[in-house]
Amino acid sequence: MSQVAEATVPVASRRPAARPSARTARLILVKIVSAILVLVAAASVTFFAQLLVPGSRAVAILNQQTGRAQLWTPAQLAPVNHEFGFDKPLIVQYLDYVGGLFRGNLGTSYTQYRPVTQVIGAELLPSLELTAASLVAAWVLAIAAILLTAKRGRFFSALGSTWEALTASLPTYWVGVVLLVVFAVEIRIFPVIGGTSAWGTVLPVLTLAIPLAGFLGQVTRDEFEKVLDQPFITTARTRGMGDTAVRLKHALRHSVLPAITLSGWAMGALISGAVIAENVYGRPGIGQVLVNAVNTRDVPTVSGIVLVVAGVYVIANLLVDIAYALVDPRLRAS
Amino acid sequence: MSSISFPRAGALARLGSLRIPVRPGTAVPLLIVLLVTVAAIAPGVLTHRSPTAIDIEHTLLPPSLSHPFGTDDAGRDLYTRVVYGARESLGIGLGATGLAMSIALLLGFIAGLAGGLVDVVINRILEVAFAFPVLLLALLLIAIYGPSLTTEIVAVGIGSAPGYARMVRGQVLNVRKAAYVEAAAALGHRRHAVVRRHLFPNAMRPLVAMITLGVGQSIVWASGLAFLGLGVAPPSPEWGALLDYGREYITTSWWLEIMPGLVIVLVALSVTALGRTLQHRLEGAAR
Numbered sequence: 372m373s374q375v376a377e378a379t380v381p382v383a384s385r386r387p388a389a390r391p392s393a394r395t396a397r398l399i400l401v402k403i404v405s406a407i408l409v410l411v412a413a414a415s416v417t418f419f420a421q422l423l424v425p426g427s428r429a430v431a432i433l434n435q436q437t438g439r440a441q442l443w444t445p446a447q448l449a450p451v452n453h454e455f456g457f458d459k460p461l462i463v464q465y466l467d468y469v470g471g472l473f474r475g476n477l478g479t480s481y482t483q484y485r486p487v488t489q490v491i492g493a494e495l496l497p498s499l500e501l502t503a504a505s506l507v508a509a510w511v512l513a514i515a516a517i518l519l520t521a522k523r524g525r526f527f528s529a530l531g532s533t534w535e536a537l538t539a540s541l542p543t544y545w546v547g548v549v550l551l552v553v554f555a556v557e558i559r560i561f562p563v564i565g566g567t568s569a570w571g572t573v574l575p576v577l578t579l580a581i582p583l584a585g586f587l588g589q590v591t592r593d594e595f596e597k598v599l600d601q602p603f604i605t606t607a608r609t610r611g612m613g614d615t616a617v618r619l620k621h622a623l624r625h626s627v628l629p630a631i632t633l634s635g636w637a638m639g640a641l642i643s644g645a646v647i648a649e650n651v652y653g654r655p656g657i658g659q660v661l662v663n664a665v666n667t668r669d670v671p672t673v674s675g676i677v678l679v680v681a682g683v684y685v686i687a688n689l690l691v692d693i694a695y696a697l698v699d700p701r702l703r704a705s
Numbered sequence: 706m707s708s709i710s711f712p713r714a715g716a717l718a719r720l721g722s723l724r725i726p727v728r729p730g731t732a733v734p735l736l737i738v739l740l741v742t743v744a745a746i747a748p749g750v751l752t753h754r755s756p757t758a759i760d761i762e763h764t765l766l767p768p769s770l771s772h773p774f775g776t777d778d779a780g781r782d783l784y785t786r787v788v789y790g791a792r793e794s795l796g797i798g799l800g801a802t803g804l805a806m807s808i809a810l811l812l813g814f815i816a817g818l819a820g821g822l823v824d825v826v827i828n829r830i831l832e833v834a835f836a837f838p839v840l841l842l843a844l845l846l847i848a849i850y851g852p853s854l855t856t857e858i859v860a861v862g863i864g865s866a867p868g869y870a871r872m873v874r875g876q877v878l879n880v881r882k883a884a885y886v887e888a889a890a891a892l893g894h895r896r897h898a899v900v901r902r903h904l905f906p907n908a909m910r911p912l913v914a915m916i917t918l919g920v921g922q923s924i925v926w927a928s929g930l931a932f933l934g935l936g937v938a939p940p941s942p943e944w945g946a947l948l949d950y951g952r953e954y955i956t957t958s959w960w961l962e963i964m965p966g967l968v969i970v971l972v973a974l975s976v977t978a979l980g981r982t983l984q985h986r987l988e989g990a991a992r
Contacts, residue, residue, distance in 0.1 A: 412833040423849050540977055542925045544932045545966040552959040643840040662933050665848045673848040681836040
């Protein structure tokens with residue numbers, strides 16, 4: 372932990388008051404340990420979820436594989452039970468599963484007979500690219516809308532906040548379908564099935580970014596308008612600072628924090644959205660794998676993807692917490 | 706907090722006395738919710754056609770005066786199908802919200818009232834639950850139990866319960882700290898009497914708003930599952946099933962996908978707007 376603390380010293384030394392103390396290091400350590408505990412708990416949930424499959428898991432696998440529902444003899448079931456480790460005591464299976472996570476093992480697919488990590492593997496990257504690009508696009512859209520409309524007279528303010536309230540509650544699939552119909556079917560600017568090409572990624576990114584931008588905008592706008600009423604903004608203006616500079620340099624910096632706090636949540640929302648957007652645009656990624664796995668009742672693959680997403684959420688939240696502990700002196704004091 | 710009031714049981718019964726201003730922002734959503742309710746109870750009032758009437762001479766017609774939402778590949782009137790689908794869609798929304806609220810009230814009240822270790826444990830459970838996005842948790846349940854109407858309701862209900870549980874807990878803690886509860890305890894009333902007469906009714910106050918918001922959210926989540934082909938299946942006119950059905954025609958007959966989606970969006974927006982208005986009013990009245 373001391374490495375993290377030391378690494379920030381050069382930056383912090385310019386402002387001695389912000390030097391990370393041993394207390395901060397301890398706070399960060401506690402956050403990391405509790406994040407690991409949350410992940411282990413999440414893994415326990417997905418492990419026990421797999422036990423909920425009605426009937427015997429070996430029967431379910433054989434039924435799925437052969438496409439028949441029949442009575443299987445113990446002799447037929449034994450190799451399946453052995454291969455997936457269902458014949459081991461439950462506690463051993465549980466420890467294998469949770470321990471396997473730390474070795475990058477998410478179990479074995481029921482339908483493809485190969486490790487879940489392999490099934491997800493190559494598909495994870497396009498999905499992460501999509502979510503990352505959408506997060507950036509959402510922030511750009513949200514900030515542009517706020518800079519242009521917040522506190523610019525009643526009409527523009529109302530226009531901006533109505534737009535945000537409207538877009539924030541739009542379901543991803545509908546945004547996706549409307550964009551697809553308008554910009555790929557009626558006006559043929561973008562391809563209907565874009566694959567992972569940059570041009571084909573524009574519509575999926577907008578599909579995810581528009582509702583998220585509405586949400587981020589709602590949270591940030593309130594804060595932005597409050598900050599614009601603060602005395603230090605008046606001070607900056609009396610120093611002769613222009614309106615654009617005041618907005619960019621002072622107001623924006625103070626008003627994005629609440630929305631950044633929600634980044635973990637936003638990542639979760641984006642990945643859920645990506646599942647839908649990938650299915651709308653036929654884009655390769657975990658979304659397609661996930662829906663296929665749900666359709667074929669491949670519970671380990673579904674569990675694996677759900678767990679990876681939970682991990683992304685926990686890590687995003689952890690990073691936000693750590694950033695806060697390092698940046699905001701008030702949090703360290705409490 | 707400057708004046709101490711003593712709200713008693715029946716806080717919910719006084720809902721009617723909340724003066725909700727008639728503005729376009731409230732009237733339009735109210736009208737839409739009213740129309741959907743009528744459609745769910747007596748669909749025949751809103752359309753004279755049958756949702757299953759096949760008309761092979763008028764297939765895949767775009768929206769027009771006689772077919773406001775267009776027709777599908779069997780010539781069935783899409784508007785009529787949407788009207789008849791309202792009952793099942795609203796049922797899914799109400800069912801999922803009911804389940805979510807039951808779980809949320811149970812966990813929220815136990816955590817808020819018991820405090821201490823119980824509160825810590827429940828809070829930790831909620832924290833873990835938050836790591837699973839609603840859609841993904843729902844997909845996991847569908848993978849385990851197979852797609853069906855029941856799975857869909859249970860999946861959306863369980864998925865959205867943690868968020869509401871946290872709200873209920875917060876509300877219980879707020880009311881516990883309120884001056885009138887402390888005053889009632891100081892007057893020597895027994896604990897269970899204070900809980901029953903003061904804490905419970907006041908902590909339940911925002912529930913109406915939460916349920917309203919929840920129904921809108923549940924309909925959106927359920928329709929998302931149906932869009933992926935994992936909810937109510939066609940040929941049911943349930944809104945999610947209509948979306949599932951229309952996907953095949955996105956590139957040729959857009960109305961089959963856009964119109965049911967538009968109805969879901971309008972209903973969700975209206976219900977959310979009404980929920981927010983209620984929330985503000987109820988919070989205002991609590992002060």
